Amino acid sequence: MTAPILQFKDVWVEYGDKVVLERVNLSIAAGEFVSVVGPSGAGKSTFLRLILGQEGPSRGEVLLDGTRLEPECSPDRGVVFQRYSVFPHLTALGNVLFGLECGAAPFTARLFGGARRRARDEAAAMLEAVGLGHSLGAYPAQLSGGMQQRLAVAQALVKHPRVLLLDEPFGALDPGIRLDMHELVGGLWQEHKLTIVMVTHDINEAFKLGTRVLAFDKRRHDPHAPNRYGATAVYDVTLDRKAKAKGPPPELLAAG
């Protein structure tokens, strides 16, 4: 096995007396599609925020390519949230260009001339790849929910992040649109050899898309002090073709 992209070493997250995550030890290899499931409040979003850098661990450390992560977002980790991932004041093209412009023009955050044309072509190609080739000039408000999420994916991928984080990306979409999005994300994952960590409420979705499923929950529970113990990855299974075909185990379906 190659060196892992992401490593969690004895990670704890505590807010005052409240323990959210305890003793998380795991590593994620390049090319994995990790689905994260678990009941509400079991720390799966906190887990994602740790990778994103939106917050840091209280104890332990998170390593990306062997380097300790600072509690700050950076372009090596792309993200798609459930909502508000795209900028309402920029067109679809502008949204995807933004990442390229930030990287190339520190002061103006805008490109001109040939540099702009090249960036524009790159952004347009990325929008084409997510099926938005016909809506380059549209503002997000003119796009449907599914198209906005496609835009958010294109926006993140144009920066070629080491890890792509998806925080319930399809939670607000209609069932039919959701299936289209599964196809899109699954296809992009294979094509671009991405490493993806996806938080979802939908266990079937987790098994359908993931190569590995992590379930977060509390191992111990004190009814008199519900915040005393934190959650950790209680279920961690790598899915081969056979396990995928069988679908999620009944105990997980019941817990979810």
Added chain:
Amino acid sequence: MRLVNIRPARGPRILIGAVPIAIVLVIYAIFSAARADANPNDKVLPTFLAMAQAAWRLFTQVDPRTGEITALADTTASLWRLGVGIGIATLSTLLLGIALGVVPLIRSALGPLVTVIAVIPPIAVLPILFIALGLGEASKIALIALGIAPYMIRDLAGFVAGLPAEQFLKAQTLGASTWQLTLRVALPQALPRLIDSLRLSMGPAWVFLISAEAIASDVGLGYRIFLVRRYLSMDIILPYVAWISLLAILTDWALQLLSRKAFPWAHGAAR
């Protein structure tokens, strides 16, 4: 059909809106005619004809004492003060409001100061301005700027700070620095809000302008109406009030148009 479900179409709606205005004008005409019958020199309710004559005189004839057309000189002076005042307020709002909204450290440092300044009634500091800046243009402009800027700064800072956190995180994952985030994410989204809060601040701005002109000035719309009040010249005051209202309506309309043209994404899905 229930009353709440009756919606007039466009034509009738304009008609329905015009009727109350017409009634008010007709009632005024009746009463002013009655008073003019009783006393041709009545000053309290001048007839429309008398007002038109006074307005014509002020808007077309050169005052031999100043060598200028009175109403135009008043309008230019007032609009200049108003323009510079709201210009300073808008610029400081743009800089401070966005800085306060984007950077938590600046919010912690300057937020309380802005809040304290915002609760001071601006007219109460007018004497201080007169003492510090003299009775000239500076104190009037300062009153307008000080009067509306704190509200606008707080409004814009709150708006920017309230933009979805996801946008700021996303921008950072796309490689944006604090400066790039401010320039490309916060600033463009703040601009339509700034225009909105400026539109709401235009009312207070006129109040501060007219107050300052009423107290110490030698030209200006506010100066004129307070001057002629001494002679009960309602035939001048009323056209001036109508003129000020017209200017205010035009400004509001222009700002609204600017916002719609410049920021189509902020007004529904129009392209």
